[in-house]
Amino acid sequence: MASKLTGTVALVTGASSGIGVDAARQxxxxxxxxxxxxxxxxxxxTLAAEITEAGxxxxxxxxxxxxxxxxxxxVRQTVERFGxxxxxxxxxxxxxxxxxxxxDPREWERMIAVNVQGLLHTTHAALPHLLKAAEEGPRQVADIxxxxxxxxRQAWENYGVYNLTKFGVNGFTESLRQELAGRHVRVGVLEPGAVDTELGSHNNATIHxxxxxxxxxxxxxxxxxxxADGITYMVTRPRRTAIAELWVMPTDQA
Ligand code: NDP
Incomplete structure (x- = not known):
């Protein structure tokens, strides 16, 4: 049975734990x-084997x-393998x-390197392929x-540089959305509240x-x-519909 993303190729960064694992599965x-x-x-x-096993x-x-x-x-390996x-x-x-x-400023540098520079690196490398997919692909639309x-969206004491990186991601996303809107590459941001993953585990005992x-x-x-439900929702909308922002919170998180 054809599903909504049949014939497409997706690249998920951070697919070794937490949100990325379930995003890839879905x-x-x-x-x-x-x-x-x-x-x-x-x-x-291990995850690739599980996905393959499931068909x-x-x-x-x-x-x-x-x-x-x-x-x-x-990005190159992905396109070489899947076309x-x-x-x-x-x-x-x-x-x-x-x-x-x-x-320790080295902690700031590590966060900026992954959350900001890493995102820029993959985005820059992927864009020519996404633009092509939006023109020639099965859906005539592509997604970031x-x-x-x-x-x-909100800043708190002791979240300083993490806040900096994520406010930056929001601004960059909206700017790129406007740049690519006419070319049918949808660019959206998903903002989770607290999720049970390994994200907090890299902090020291005092922060815990x-x-x-x-x-x-x-x-x-x-x-x-x-x-992952939210990600899947964003990328399975009809071509005419772009979800620019999705804010997903635990019900009891103010
Ligand atoms: P996890 O710590 O479980 O997952 C983080 C993922 O990022 C891992 O797969 C890790 O893989 C990967 N990663 C880290 N550094 C690099 C790197 N240099 N190169 C490639 N991959 C890297 O956390 P989450 O699943 O929670 O985090 C996913 C996203 O969700 C993050 O952007 C986080 O900021 C965001 N988020 C999470 C929330 C939460 O409460 N959990 C709330 C709001 C947002 P590896 O170590 O194998 O490289």
Whole structure:
């Protein structure tokens, strides 16, 4: 049975854990061939095997997207293998929290490298293929979905540079949306509230004890599939409909 994304190819960054895993699963269920991009290759291969077993098509692509050459190579490998690229999900991300005063600037650089520069690298490499897909592809439309955050809409103390990166993603997304609107490449941003993933795990014990653990104890967080639902919704709209922004929150998160 033909599904909504039959004949398309999607590339998902950050497909080795959390939101990216379920995004890849759902896009594959809809019929897209999916390139799984991240650094932890074993995990990508396990997911690719699972998707293949379920009747889908997937390719594990090991890449550190902070390195422009590797990001470009990931896009190239995808197009070489599947012949095209219709959908880019810029999902890879890093969140390191804490005060600005006394911060280790290397943590800021790591966040900016993944959340901003990595997203730019994959977007730049993918655009020629997406423009071609919008002209010649089965759907006559192509998609970029950028995974931002509620932290791209609201700023909080101790979220400083994470806020900076996600506000930046929102601004870049809207600018690119306007640039590409007439060429039928849809560019949208999805802003999740709290989701139960590995995202917080890279923070130190103090941040866990003072910020993350108390928050998690008080709220029922979303599961990654909830955000994957949103991504799938955005990329399966009719050609005439572009979801420019989707803000998905846990019901009990103010
Ligand atoms: P996870 O930590 O579970 O996943 C992050 C993914 O990014 C991993 O697959 C990781 O793979 C990948 N990644 C990190 N650095 C790189 C890199 N240099 N090159 C390639 N891939 C990289 O977190 P989530 O699933 O929660 O995060 C996904 C997105 O959702 C992020 O952009 C995050 O900011 C956003 N988000 C998450 C929220 C949450 O509450 N969880 C809320 C709002 C937004 P690997 O380490 O194998 O490279």
């Amino acid at each position: 896009l594959a269920e809809q019929g897209a061939a999916v390139a799984l991009v991240a650094r932890r290759k074993e995990r990508l291969e 889908g098509t997937a390719l594990a692509v090991e890449a550190d997207i902070t390195d422009r050459d590797q990001a470009e190579a990931a 095209r690229l219709d959908i880019l999900v810029n999902n890879a991300g890093l969140m390191l929290l804490g005060p600005v005063v006394g911060a 979905v950028n995974i931002s955050s509620i932290a791209g 004890a003072e910020m993350l653990d108390p928050f998690n104890a008080q709220h029922e967080r979303l599961v990654p599939a909830d955000i």
